[in-house]
Amino acid sequence: MWAFRAAILFVAAIFVAAVAFFVFAWRSEIPKEEVAAEASFSPELVAKGAQLAALGNCIACHTVPGTPAFTGGLALPTPFGTIHSTNITPDRETGIGGWSEAAFERAMRDGVDREGNHLYPAFPYDHFTRVSAEDTHALYAFLMTRVAVRAEAPKNDLPFPLKFRPLLAGWKLLFFDRGELEPDSAQSEAWNRGRYLAEGLGHCGACHTPRNAFGAEDPDRHFGGGEAEGWQAYAINRESKAPIPWDEQSLAFYLRNGWHEFHGVSRGPMAEVTGNLSLLPDSDIAAIATYVTSITGDPTPERSERAARLREQFEGDRLEQIADSQSSAVSTAGGGSGEAIYLAACASCHEGRRRQPFGGLNFELSTAVNAPNPQNIVNVVLFGLPPADGEASAVMPAFRHLLNDQQVTDVLAYMRERFSEEPPWSGLGEQVANTRSGAYKVTVRPSDGIERAPHNVGAEEE
Template structure:
């Protein structure tokens, strides 16, 4: 009898928990709204929405290179499987053309689509929840005035049970903190504006913060560095490995122009970000820089002194000429390093020519990639290069993946690390990591530059303007 009562209690608890989870996971459908039933949008509101879409870098994830803007279908590899971005044009059959503003607000605020399905956090609603209703209204107006495109994204490739969307309610219960941005009264208006943009639509932490085993950002390591599409998103807090410490002015210049002479050029996913930020007012770019710089803090006296010495060696004079342009040829043990001759044959002519970025190769003494704990970014650039941007002057670097084998690339990068990284330890297993990158056998497949490096002059963007 006692065993029956215990079993009955356990079954009752499971039923209660099941019902509780059902009500937590269930969301009602929001009725469709025909395009013809909407009131015309104020052009000023649409223009404001365009600026917000640039902050959110929406076009980068929702556009396949060579296809129409915002039509979705971009492959987004994750450690859990592959997700394909959705069509967010106002097409009524395959896009969001039947979404009311209320449906759009719910997706942004709570990560639930019009039909009531939970959205995967590859759509960073854990950041977008911070966006105000007013800004969501403007973003909605912008998207609903784009050209409708009939395009259905491929089905996500996720293993069971990750392909069962209701389980996302459990993920949200653990990791999702919804709610609009709350300004810090102890900070300036500019700082708060920057925090709102960076933590909300800008979703900087989605790439620059490491994630736990369930794919949620590790809030205790905010901006400590993460991964995005096979690239390393560098630490942008006090853990930054930049040889010359960043400051507000340098960050603002980099975000506005996509490069800084003492820090290099943006590449990979970050190139798309800086390209889109070109659409923002200067005040917003300055605000983001203020916020990010505050998190980096003041460098130590030793790091600041080393940075100043590097500026004297490799910075600009008043007339713009780079000083100390050419390093001496390697001597001693470095001269016999297997990567030394490869460097002299493939790299030195640009990287020791004394021409500043973006059109010259940055001296490797200034390279964050060479000083980074993980060599993934410099492997990517060495193998795949930096192709020219779409229709404008830009940084260009040839791809050496076809000229150098895995061991030669590893020898070259090992040489760069030993010569230019100020005594930092050698990278381990370089040939293996180069091989995985070249083959695509990397848990997040590297997406090389594809001519969309300087959005919004990227593929499809003219249709979006």
């Protein structure tokens, strides 16, 4: 009898806990608003919203290449399954055309959609919650003045129980810190502005911070390096492996132009970021650089000494940009197969004197060669760097059809040994094979990143 009563009490406790959790997780539906998409917004407000949407890189996740902007459907692979982005055009049936501003603000600030469903944090509301009400209003105005397009997003491909959205309330309880950032009175106005942009709509940490087993950013390794779309987002804190450390001027130049002579060109998802940042004023770009480099901090004396040597070696050693300005001063001394491939396929660009961004970065300056994970340089060697559409840009040929897995492994191992003071990469051959086979999903973009993201795509006449 005692065991039976204990079992009854246990079941009752489970039932009460389940009911309590459902009450905790439940969010009400916000009814559709019939006039939401017809609301009138000033051109100045919409223009401000366009800048904010560019900062948030909204078009990158909410657009499938070759389809109308902001119509969703892009597959976002995660360690837990594939999530598809939603249509955020003002279409009433498949987009946000019936969303009131209150519904939009709740999604941004709380990660809950109009119908009351908790959103997966692939939509980075843990950053967007930092956005001010004023900026949220401008972003809403911009999206509501796009062309409405009917487009139903595919269903997410997630295993049980992750399909059960109320569980996300538990994730939020553990990892979600809601609310705007308070300015730090001990810091400058530029620093506070940069922090607001980078930690809010810019959501830099979403890619550049490692995540724990539950998919939440690790606060103890803020900006310590992460991954996105098959690329490594390098550490941009004190763990940075950039041979010449970033400073405010170099980072601001890179964010504005998508390249820097001591750091190379942006690629992968970062190319789309720098492409979209072209809409922001110089003051905002400078503020982001001020904030991020404050986290990067001052380099150690050893790094500073090495950087000084590299600057002296490479500063000013550039020809004017002309068609035949590639020349190589590399040694042709004998060596292994990796060196032979490097000399034949890489050296003429990467040890020539053609200026950035059109000449190849010397690998002594390469973060990719010094990084703890070789994924980025594997990607570039296999898939190249496609040209921008209709303008001069950085470009690199893809070698996946010219070099087999062993040859790619050999040349990368040679480059690591020659140009880096770091230990050899482990598992390099397997990583090359998995990248080529598609086991690692890699998104490849041109260096300007805007093959589908010009600011006026999907816009009405304004």
